[in-house]
Each structure stands twice: as C-alpha cells, then as structure tokens.
Amino acid sequence: MGPDKSFPFSETSEKWEGRVRELFDKIKSGWGPPPLIVTDFWEEVAISDGNHRKEALVRNGQEKYWVIFYLKNKDNKKKILEQTENKE
Numbered sequence: 001m002g003p004d005k006s007f008p009f010s011e012t013s014e015k016w017e018g019r020v021r022e023l024f025d026k027i028k029s030g031w032g033p034p035p036l037i038v039t040d041f042w043e044e045v046a047i048s049d050g051n052h053r054k055e056a057l058v059r060n061g062q063e064k065y066w067v068i069f070y071l072k073n074k075d076n077k078k079k080i081l082e083q084t085e086n087k088e
Helices: 013-028 051-059 074-087
Strands: 036-039 046-049 067-070
Touching: 013 051, 046 051
Parallel strands: 036 067
Antiparallel strands: 036 046
C-alpha cells in the first residue's frame, strides 16, 4: 500500500500522507502500534499489513520495530534469519 502506482495496492498521495501523519502524531504521543506483518504470499517478502505504520515509525526516527513473519518459502525464511543474525 502506498502512493506509488507500482505497489499492488495504491492510494492518492493525499490519502497516504493523511494516514501516515495521523499515525505519526499518535506514535509521537506515546502510542505503540501493533507489529508489522510481513509475508511472502506473492513470492517476494513484503509488508502485508503495516505500510502506513512503518512509514510513521521511520518518520519518528524508529530504526527497529516488531514484525510478525508468515513465510511459506523456506529460502525466504533462511535469508531473513541470516540477515537478523548478521545485525546483532
């Protein structure tokens, strides 16, 4: 989800910015959003739920956040585990 037409689901820039701005303000006020959900339903690993939250978190300076992974492809799981291990 996003304003870019290359996303599977897109929305106008105005709608995107409005939603992100609202979440940004809530996070700034101390609200902790639910985890992002990442899947590989469509072959590539991507955020399936939480694109607005992710953008609001990034704009608030958040570098790490909770993610729930639901992966069907074992190679994708292996890649993510390797990336996670290399960052700690």
